[in-house]
Every structure is written in C-alpha cells, then in structure tokens.
Amino acid sequence: EVQLLESGGGLVQPGGSLRLSCAASGFTFSSYAMSWVRQAPGKGLEWVSAISGSGGSTYYADSVKGRFTISRDNSKNTLYLQMNSLRAEDTAVYYCAKDDCSSTSCYEDVWGQGTTVTVSS
C-alpha cells in the first residue's frame, strides 16, 4: 500500500523558515515524480512544486519561486520542501503527493494526510 507521511509543519514568524518532509513507502520512490500541493484555510487547492524521480528536474509555482526549494533523498525515500522568507499567505495545509505521469504531464494520484504551516507573529 502506498503511504505518504508529511511532517515538519508548525507555527513560524513572517520571514522565517521551515522544512517539510514526506516519508514515502509502498512503491519504488525513485521511479516517480513527486509534488507538493497546498490549501489555505477555507480555500481551494494550489499546486506548489514538483520534482522528477531522479531529482534532476524541478518546477515551482510563481508564488513560491525563489523562496521554496523542493528536493528528495531517494536513499531515504523522502521528499522535502525547504520554505524560506515565509509570508502570511503561505499559511496552509501542505500535502505531499505521488505523481502519475504520461511523458511530462503529471497529476497527483496518491496524497498524504497533510501538515499545517501557520505563518504569524
């Protein structure tokens, strides 16, 4: 069974940093692209970032480009999201997701339970 378990969320002050982790199991982690998707309180879903299976290709939403960094450690079956210069508008539940790709077109077929990030002074 595919399982994704996020951790690392919490309360952080504006301008601060946080690193999210996502531990994966039940599939060959290095063979799949992975994504982060977030959901602000009471709002819809917003794709944040994605990374290829090898880690050689990364993609970002304009809203986080230059502030967030996605990475992965295939030896540890773990996905990361380093979040710097955090803003109030980054407050959200952050979901880790496994991607199912047709060529370079990928959607999220399995989702973790989410971890909450709150940016507030």
Next chain:
Amino acid sequence: DIQMTQSPSSLSASVGDRVTITCRASQGISNYLAWFQQKPGKAPKSLIYAASSLQSGVPSKFSGSGSGTDFTLTISSLQPEDFATYYCQQYNSYPPTFGGGTKVEIK
C-alpha cells in the same frame, strides 16, 4: 497559466440524484484533466485521470468526459458518502492548475 473554471461552485442534491459538474479550461488541454474528491478535514482523493479514466478502486458511479476545453464529472446516483467538494485539475502544462471546486451538499 491555464485557468480552470468549475461550475456550479455549489449544488444541493438528494440521495439517488444524478449530478454533473463541469470544468472549462482557458485553452486546450487535450485530455490532461483530473478530478479529485475532498471531504472536510481530509486529503484530496484522485477519482478520474486523463479526462475519463477511472482511478483504481473508485466506484463506477463516477465518470468523466470531455476533451480540449470542456469537461464533465458525473455521479450517476448520489450516495451519502459522495457529499464532498470536487476539484478538476489540468496537467497539460506547468504549472498544473485547479478549478475553484464544487461543493456537493445534501438537499
């Protein structure tokens, strides 16, 4: 970025009703369209990919159709467990973008 417009934003329906949700893309996306179901306090769940392919384990009462810019999700006979918010997502090009969601409520 490709804009995804869902309609309606909410609907009230009764158990047993047939429900249709539409999703329109601001430009052609071929069939790179996914549908997700989200219940309150839970993670989204994949229902449909490639516009009309049913995700493994998803009951056949869910179906999807469309290509290009116009897509639909149909629930053939609404059951209590289907009351949730539904999102479409285009994955034809980066960044992937979601529709605003359709909340399906009990009448």
